[in-house]
Amino acid sequence: MNLEQLGSFVEVASLGNFTRAADKLHLAQPSLSRQISALELDLGAELFHRARSGSTLTTAGEALLPLARRMLADAASVRHELAELAGLGRGRVRLGATPTLCISLVAEVLSAFHAAHPAIELHLSEQGSRLLLDELAAGELDLALITTSDAAAAERFTVTPLLVEELVVISSIASPPVTPRATIALDEVAALPQIVFSSTYDLRRTTDAAFRAAGLTPDVVLEGAEMDALLRFVERGLGVAIVPAMVLIDRPGLRSVRLGGPALTRTISLARPADVAPTAAVEVMQHTIAATATAFAARAGTSMRRASIVR
Amino acid sequence: MNLEQLGSFVEVASLGNFTRAADKLHLAQPSLSRQISALELDLGAELFHRARSGSTLTTAGEALLPLARRMLADAASVRHELAELAGLGRGRVRLGATPTLCISLVAEVLSAFHAAHPAIELHLSEQGSRLLLDELAAGELDLALITTSDAAAAERFTVTPLLVEELVVISSIASPPVTPRATIALDEVAALPQIVFSSTYDLRRTTDAAFRAAGLTPDVVLEGAEMDALLRFVERGLGVAIVPAMVLIDRPGLRSVRLGGPALTRTISLARPADVAPTAAVEVMQHTIAATATAFAARAGTSMRRASIVR
DNA sequence: CATATCGATAGCTTATCTGCATCGTAATGA
DNA sequence: TCATTACGATGCAGATAAGCTATCGATATG
Known part of the structure; x- marks a missing residue:
């Protein structure tokens, strides 16, 4: 039993449909099927009545659902509490990105980050790479997502390649x-x-x-x-x-x-000031960006890959 | 974050020592170290103050501990509830095993099984393989762990090799x-x-x-x-x-x-009657035996390996 | 009876996890 | 003062598991 399986289980339970649940979970349908059957094997009980008119919970599934929800809620609480502790109850992240990135990667990054840390103020600057680096140098940004053809910036900034x-x-x-x-x-x-x-x-x-x-x-x-x-x-x-x-x-x-x-x-890279230590909020934003980039690369197949040097 | 990591975390927290916790978890110390640091990376906070005089919880660790315990307890509750539902609230398993197996594999199997299903009555018959098969044939046993040099039994029983x-x-x-x-x-x-x-x-x-x-x-x-x-x-x-x-x-x-x-x-094999459908309790016992055998093989290194045909 | 929908299975690839060996550091004892 | 010990971290290789694509089988639906 693991939390991902439980999350999948809850999603299928509420949608009553494997295929749609898989979509919502950003997962292929076979993967979801396997997760559920692994959970069923582990618990030694069928969790769903599979019917074409939708999958409904068995008695065992109904017994599992409330506890699964609570465990997932606890997991979320943990993250929330630790985030508070880390000083993420308030704060600000100023992110810069190129326009192409804003409608794809950045959209997902910001929504994930905001969902996790709603109290953090978010600022976004949409500019070309050149201008972004200027803003970063001027202290007007904490992080910038740039496309690095020229790695001339490596002097003043710490630049980490994310995706090719x-x-x-x-x-x-x-x-x-x-x-x-x-x-x-x-x-x-x-x-x-x-x-x-x-x-x-x-x-x-x-x-x-x-x-x-x-x-x-x-x-x-x-x-x-x-x-x-x-x-x-x-x-x-x-x-x-x-x-x-x-x-x-x-x-x-x-x-x-x-x-x-x-x-x-x-090559999409993350630039940050070389000299300034990032705040807790900025650090978490870096993680979020790295994780989202990895997820994008996985989803996009061969046309995108993780840059060799990651974090 | 996953339940294994949380279990490791709780164990380290209560023992205050990675090495001893690893022993108790049947895990190598490096593996435990990595689990904890993965958890720390995931949560974005150090969980322990590492000192030679023992590892103590950080503030973040203290915030995590009660929720981690509850999540683990919930996981245990799930298993327990579903076990009840599956009719494992009462029942009986009659297991036979050779003497060599009784002091090693069977000891662990029975303690794991009893911990999970304390209401199930357990019977153990310690005999040579020949006699065990006789008892199995006579309906005096549900399952028998035998050493199969001669696979002559394959006619009357379903024999599954577990370990070589x-x-x-x-x-x-x-x-x-x-x-x-x-x-x-x-x-x-x-x-x-x-x-x-x-x-x-x-x-x-x-x-x-x-x-x-x-x-x-x-x-x-x-x-x-x-x-x-x-x-x-x-x-x-x-x-x-x-x-x-x-x-x-x-x-x-x-x-x-x-x-x-x-x-x-x-070769250690599990034999069961070919014709009789196993009860829920017996089925769970089979799983427990298979899982424990796998764990043994992993722990014993090269001198033992999982038999090729495993359930 | 053809088609569409839905979940399961097969085969393969990739990522993760474990263990072993080893290292670095700090406390301990001679 | 220096060797020893205890403890956790890290590099590496092999095993495990999880993912995806493609495909299948079964059941509703037109």
Whole structure:
């Protein structure tokens, strides 16, 4: 018996459906099935009546449910109490991140952090990597999530690589301009109607450089978009775009193809002031970011991987 | 955070000493150290002040302790409640085992089972494998732990191999008749003063056959001993003996040497009637036996391994 | 009768955990 | 003062378990 199994059990009990519970738990359905059956084997009793009209609790399941809830509640209490003790009852974290990260990784980080420590004040600065580092140096930020092509910052800051992420080509799932395939070459992309980011994006520099290096001129139908707008345009079939794999998470309206040849990647790193000792709240935020990044990498499959040097 | 870590934490907290807690938990000290530090990392707080004069709880540790205890108690309650539900509030298990097994594996099985299900009546029959199978056939036993050299029983019973165990040569740790070494040859053993079991033991048949096959005549100083007596004689330096590796667990007064050449082994199997459906209590006993056997194999190192076919 | 839904199973890969050996440090005794 | 001992931490290798994808079987539903 372990707490994850109990959590899974409670979720299935309240939803009455393995598949949906698995979704909610960010778990594949077979994994959930196995967790429950492991728990059943361990306890020596069936916990659910499996029927197509939903899974309902057996007598044993009903006996387990209240205690399972209490154990999970106790676990949450422990975290809460220790957080209070660590001085996380109040405090502030000022996080900076690039726009691409804000709608994906950062969203999850902040919601997880806020759920765990609701009393901590959160500030977010959405800027390009360059500006973020300036703010960090000026003491206006505690932490910054940046994309490090140039690791020139390593002098003044402690920079920890988190994720290495491929850039992929996205298109509408409704009217893809090309047939589905494993990879697409850069010159093929150049021939497709393309939507590109505003030139303030770090990403824009990377893709521009890649096309220029290949002697290609992309067929840009729309320029200057911010991330969210760009994704909507692509979803509507206005064109394709080159984006980090991460933004695809929870975007079912998009299809993606990996770039063939030398894959374009970006490294997402966490920067913090080298000299200042982090507060308790900031330290916990670092952990949250590291854990969330790992979870993203696991969920995204091969298009993203944990950077070798983690914390 | 998981229940094992919490159990370890509680144990360390009450003993104030990692090494001793590890012993009590049947865990190596490094493993315990890692469990605690994993828990500390997870909770973001040190739980113990490590000092040579003992490890004491930090404020965070003190906050955790009562909740940890409650969660563990809840886990125990769950098992207890479900056991009641499964009809384990009363019942009976009649277990048979060979004498060698009774003082080692069976002792642990029965104490674990009784701790979990105190209301179940336990009967133990200590006999040779042959007689045990007769009792099983006569319906006088529910389960029998036997050593299967001859798998002739497979017809009438369901026989599940549990462990394959080497026979080793033991001697007193105080006055070993030979210098410590990796293995010892059978002819060397024959030359040493030896204590052998009563001829009613299955083991006796195995060792006699091995010596005979090698054309050797062992120097028997004492014959006819029962297991416990034999071990005491060996501890006092009266002679050496050939015993299953299992009996060495928790016998610090003995040193053992593995037999060189073709190692003598015995396979410990669980036999049950093929036709009768087991009661809930008997089924749980089977699980307990399987789990304990696995734990033994893990603890005993290379001289014992789990049989390939395990439930 | 074809299809969709739902949970279980198989095979594989990856992450975690355990144990052994060893280290570093602080208290103890000669 | 220095060797010894006790205790917890760490590096490494092997074993265990947990995850995912793909697929299956069974049961409702159109």
